[in-house]
Amino acid sequence: MMFNGYNEELVQTIKGWLQEDVGSGDITTRTTIPQGHESKGIIHAKEDGVICGIPVAELVFEIVDPSLVFTPLVQEGEQITKGTVIAEVEGSTHAILTGERLALNLMQRLSGVATRTSAFVRELNGLPTRLVDTRKTTPGHRMLEKYAVRIGGGANHRFGLYDAVMIKDNHIKGAGGIRQAVGRARANIPHTMTIEVETESLEQVEEALSAGADIIMLDNMSPALMKEAVSRIKAKSPHVKTEASGNVSLETVRVIAESGVDVISVGRLTYSFASLDISLDLNARKEEQSI
Structure with a gap:
């Protein structure tokens, strides 16, 4: 399972999300379909993409009704085409229809993140640069969206404000400079924690180097300036990692990587994606899904 x-x-x-949708009960299903009615739901893709969230959908249906039988038919992270049957869920019709929307919503969003991430990863094919996400995630969905980035072939940056020091422009202003900010952070963190400094010019890069930063972010720099x-950085402190950030798109990501940076962080992976279109049909034959 994906989350250990x-x-x-x-x-x-998930129980909270179900409560938001179901409330006191699915009134439409309750008033139109007899109790005890059973069906098979066929979950299928209506467009191409990288599928993600199958175990999450399974968990939704398990919480709604543990007697439902959920059968995945593709692998998590698999590149699928329009019409592909992703999974089947069988049992109480009431339970299937009650969990349907939440299960699909989550799969659609996570597959959208994974599909977008995969597109960026393909642009970096053959280069050693690592693609990572940011904290620009949907509130309440960070764990799932960062999981989807990994499924799409990317990697995770810090999960929150608590697990790494990242000194950005406002911290530098508040501290009175890069040297002061790095010095204070170093004096107050465990020796196992790294310090990253955001820079916007070669002068700031030099200051971050002399201050002892472990990672230097090159923010909104041109490819030429980034290369310099x-x-x-590598000439003076080969152990210091470099990260490119800002205005990274599918059209620019490879050029940025060719500057020699170790990591490229892309907020678009989790804030500017299109959900994959996924549907569930009751009792449909598999071959009907491609029509």
């Missing part, structure tokens, strides 16, 4: 087992936080979150910055 179903953790309680995710279970409780990487050259200076």
Whole structure:
């Protein structure tokens, strides 16, 4: 399972999302379909993409009704085409229809993130540069969206404000300079924690180097300026990692990577994606889904 087992936080979150949608009960299903009615739901893709969220959808249906039988028919992270049957869910019609929308919503969003990430990863084919996400995630969905980035072939940046020091422009202003900010952070963090500094010019790069930054972010620099910055950093402190950030698109990501940066962080992976169109049909034959 993707999260080292179903953790309680995710279970409780899904229960809250179900409560938001179901409330006191699915009145349409309850008033139109007899109790005890059973069906098979066929979950299928209506467009091409990278599928993600199958275990999450399974968990939704399990929470709604543990007797439902959920059968995945493709692998998590698989590149699928329009019409592909992703999974089947069989059992109580009431339970299937009650969990349908949440299960599909989550799969659609996560598949959208994975599909977009995969497109960026393809642009970096053959280069050593690592693609990572940012904290620009949907509130309440960070764990899932960052999971989808990994499924799409990317990697995760810090998960929150608590697990790494990232000194950005406003921290620099508040501290009175890069040297002051790095010095204070170094004096107050464990020796195992790294310090990253955001820079916007070669002068700031030099200051971050002399201050002892572990990672230097090159923010909104041109590819030429970025290449010069990487050259200076590697010449003076080969162990210092470099990260490119700002205005990264599918059209520019490879050029940015060719500057020699170690990492490229892309907020678009989790804030500017299109959900994959996925549907569920009751009792439909598999061959009907491609029509």
